[in-house]
Amino acid sequence: MSPTKMIQIITKRELSVYLGSPVAYVFLIAFLLLSGILTFTLGNFFERNEASLGIFFNWMPWLLLFLVPAIGMRLWSEEKRLGTIEFLLTLPITPLQAILGKFIASWIFLIVVILGSFPMVITVNLLGSPDNGVILAGYIGCFFLAGTYLAIVCLASALTKNQVIAFIVSVMVCLLLNLIGFSPITDLLSRWLSPPMIEGIANFSVLSHFDGFQRGILDSRDVIYFVSVIACSLYINNLVIKNTRAG
Amino acid sequence: MIKVENLYKSFQGKTVLHDISFDVQKGEVLGFLGPNGAGKSTTMRIITGFLEPDAGQVSICGQDVAQSPVEAKRYIGYLAESAATYQDMRVQSFLNFAAQIRGLIGVAKSTAIDRVIDLCHLEPVLHQPIENLSKGFRQRVGLAQALVHDPDVLILDEPTDGLDPNQKYEVRGLIARIAQSKAIVFSTHILEEVENVCSRAIVINEGRIVANGTPDSFKAQTSSGRLDDFFRNITRSIKEPKTLN
Numbered sequence: 001m002s003p004t005k006m007i008q009i010i011t012k013r014e015l016s017v018y019l020g021s022p023v024a025y026v027f028l029i030a031f032l033l034l035s036g037i038l039t040f041t042l043g044n045f046f047e048r049n050e051a052s053l054g055i056f057f058n059w060m061p062w063l064l065l066f067l068v069p070a071i072g073m074r075l076w077s078e079e080k081r082l083g084t085i086e087f088l089l090t091l092p093i094t095p096l097q098a099i100l101g102k103f104i105a106s107w108i109f110l111i112v113v114i115l116g117s118f119p120m121v122i123t124v125n126l127l128g129s130p131d132n133g134v135i136l137a138g139y140i141g142c143f144f145l146a147g148t149y150l151a152i153v154c155l156a157s158a159l160t161k162n163q164v165i166a167f168i169v170s171v172m173v174c175l176l177l178n179l180i181g182f183s184p185i186t187d188l189l190s191r192w193l194s195p196p197m198i199e200g201i202a203n204f205s206v207l208s209h210f211d212g213f214q215r216g217i218l219d220s221r222d223v224i225y226f227v228s229v230i231a232c233s234l235y236i237n238n239l240v241i242k243n244t245r246a247g
Numbered sequence: 248m249i250k251v252e253n254l255y256k257s258f259q260g261k262t263v264l265h266d267i268s269f270d271v272q273k274g275e276v277l278g279f280l281g282p283n284g285a286g287k288s289t290t291m292r293i294i295t296g297f298l299e300p301d302a303g304q305v306s307i308c309g310q311d312v313a314q315s316p317v318e319a320k321r322y323i324g325y326l327a328e329s330a331a332t333y334q335d336m337r338v339q340s341f342l343n344f345a346a347q348i349r350g351l352i353g354v355a356k357s358t359a360i361d362r363v364i365d366l367c368h369l370e371p372v373l374h375q376p377i378e379n380l381s382k383g384f385r386q387r388v389g390l391a392q393a394l395v396h397d398p399d400v401l402i403l404d405e406p407t408d409g410l411d412p413n414q415k416y417e418v419r420g421l422i423a424r425i426a427q428s429k430a431i432v433f434s435t436h437i438l439e440e441v442e443n444v445c446s447r448a449i450v451i452n453e454g455r456i457v458a459n460g461t462p463d464s465f466k467a468q469t470s471s472g473r474l475d476d477f478f479r480n481i482t483r484s485i486k487e488p489k490t491l492n
Contacts, residue, residue, distance in 0.1 A: 001350045009347050017335055083331035087392075090295040090327075091348050092320040246299050 006093045010101025011108070018109045027071055031113050034063055039120065051128025056120055057138040057214045061178055061207055064146050068110065069170040072153030073163045075102050076241075080161040085244070095241040099234055103154055110146040114139065134216030141213025144226035145206060149174050151233035158240040174206075177229075181205020248273050248322075248400055248430035249294065254303035256289055256454075263289050265454045267303070271430040273399070276422060278445030278462070279434035282482050286454040287434045288328050291404050294432070295325045307400050321349070324393035328404040330386050334378035338369055338388055341377060342395060349396035363391040366421060382409040390418070394425070401431040407440060419444050438474045452482040 018024040035056060039045050043055035079085040088098055124130045149170070156170040157163070179185045181202040189198055202208050206229075209222040249271040256264040264286045271277045281287050292298040294305050296316045305312040310319035333341055342363065346356045364370055367387040372380055377388055390406060403422070407415040415437075422431060422444050435441065441448050442462045450458040450465075458465060458481055462474060469476040 006348065009344070013333075013336075013344050016340065017333075021335060082334065083327065083329040084333055086292070086297050086327045086329070087325075087331055087333075090297050090320060090323070090325045091345075092317045092350070093348065094317060245297060 003094070003097055006097045007101045007104065010093070010098055011105040014102050014105030015108060018105070023071075024109065027067065028113050028116055031063070031067055032116055034067075035059065035117055036120075038063065051124050051130040053120055053124060053130070053135050053138060054214065056117070057142065057210075060142050061145060061210055064110075064142070064149055065174050065178060066171060068146055068149035069153045069156075069167045069174070071110065072106055072150050073157055073166040073170065075106065075154055076158040076237075077161055077163045077166045080244075081163075089241070089245065095245075096238050099154065099237050099241065103151065103234060106150055106154075107143075107147050110150060111143050114142050114146060131216060134214075137213050137216045137218055140218065141210050141222075144213070144223070145210055148177075148206060148226050148229045148233075151230040151237075152177075155233045155237045155240065158237050158244075177204070177206045179205075181207035248308050249432065250304075250306045251290070251294065252304045254290065254293060254305070255301045256286075256293065256298070257301060263454050264293075264300070267451070267454075267456060269449055269456065269459060271400075271432060273430055274427050275447060276426050276431045276433055276445045278441040278448035279432055279451065280436075280438070280441060280448055280478065281434075281451035283436075285451045285482070287451055288404055290451070291325075291402050291432065291434065292327075295323055295402055296320055297327075321396075322399045324396065324398035324401045326386075326389045326393045326401075326403045326406050328408070330389035332377050332385065332388055332392065335376060337374055337376050338380075339373045341388065342369075342391055345392035346395045351396060359395050359397065362397075363395050366394065366425075367391040368417070383411060383414045386410055386414075386418075390421070399429055401425075401429050401433075403431065403433045405434055405436070407435065407437065415440075438478060442474060450478065450481055457481045 038059040039053075039056040043059065045055055048055065076085070079088060089095060121132075121135055124135075125132070152173050153166070153170040156173065157166040159169070160166050182205070186198050186202055189201070193201075206226075209225045212219045212222045251270065252268050254264050254267040255262070267286070267290055269277070279287050279290070289298065293300050293303075294307070294312070296305075296312045296319060299313065305319075307319040308322045310322065312319045333344075336344070339360075342360050343356070346359050351359050364373065367390055369384070369387060369391055372384050372388075377385060380388065386406065386409060390403070393401060393403070406422075407418050410418060419440060422433065425431075426444075426446075433440075433445065445462060447459070447461055448465065449456055458477075465477045466472050466474055469480065
């Protein structure tokens with residue numbers, strides 16, 4: 001059977017786990033509630049008098065920072081803790097197929113959850129005439145952002161049997177990727193570092209690359225950044241799983 | 248069908264397998280015996296490709312496990328010591344997943360699933376989540392997934408562990424029924440099982456093979472003619488304490 005078919009079978013199984021567990025629904029509700037509160041209450045959506053979802057997308061890197069690790073922390077930790085990793089890795093598949101299957105399933109789930117916020121798109125369209133192209137770009141940015149966080153969580157989860165450790169480590173790493181491009185932090189760093197250095201550091205931040213999507217610009221450099229972080233994390237994930245096999 | 252050559256494995260500097268070699272032919276049920284920590288599970292994990300050996304080779308039906316792991320694993324059905332299965336899945340969907348990932352589709356898949364449901368008597372629990380099942384049923388679900396693709400090679404790590412006497416009897420019967428067409432490696436602590444089920448046995452102690460032969464040939468080496476005396480004699484690494492007067 002083709003490798004794609006194998007990945008598809010793993011993806012299907014992982015998706016069925018999400019759909020069959022209450023965690024998925026709790027997660028969906030938490031995401032919608034929090035994104036709603038952050039946008040409409042804390043974000044002063046109505047006072048701004050703008051027909052755009054800018055404020056919603058502004059919160060996304062911070063909201064997903066906690067929610068994506070909550071969804072992904074179990075991916076490998078649970079397999080290790082329950083011993084099912086032995087079953088999984090003795091099936092006629094490569095570790096990479098298992099990694100991709102798990103990653104794709106969780107990514108699809110996250111995309112569906114993010115798309116659950118579509119009533120907001122309808123709301124701004126009813127209240128005014130927003131640039132839907134910018135909104136679409138914002139959503140694409142969110143998908144990449146979620147995928148990037150997820151790849152980091154997959155890696156953290158492969159490193160430990162303990163889901164709490166996987167959660168904390170991935171939140172820390174994702175937070176770091178946020179903070180190095182967060183203006184209060186870069187302003188602070190500018191006291192000690194030269195502007196080119198700050199710019200160099202900020203280039204590694206998810207915020208700098210998400211910014212373009214928020215403004216409706218699909219820049220290939222931003223896409224390459226997100227795809228590279230995902231590929232890199234999954235590659236290391238593969239090495240970690242292979243290393244498990246070396247004992 | 249199974250060829251194991253000069254396996255060495257150590258964990259954190261401690262050698263757990265030392266020059267393990269054996270082979271298993273079609274129709275043979277090889278009993279794998281040894282005290283706890285002797286290296287039985289490690290050997291089985293290497294055969295199934297879950298662990299990599301430090302040195303040595305394993306080939307399954309002519310496929311080298313290190314060189315072509317996916318091809319070699321297609322021939323194997325494996326029940327791990329923990330019999331770990333996805334607890335959140337229902338028996339039917341778990342078997343469906345196990346069959347699909349082994350390349351079964353359509354009618355062949357449903358026939359194969361029906362066959363193992365029947366073989367392992369899983370009908371009453373088919374729609375239950377695995378986490379709600381008793382240890383005996385979980386073990387049988389593990390066995391069913393290992394058998395679903397009708398593999399040429401079966402590796403069973405303590406398949407009767409935790410089962411009640413009736414279930415043990417059933418599993419032994421099952422192994423005996425399917426043995427003709429397969430090469431089976433079967434680890435156990437229960438010497439009676441070796442006598443009943445295995446055509447040959449290997450005793451492993453502290454990572455080395457200390458005996459390889461038929462259960463009868465082992466018994467012939469003791470004055471009592473009992474398998475447990477033979478086992479104790481060759482695996483006892485520490486001297487028995489002197490009797491206190």
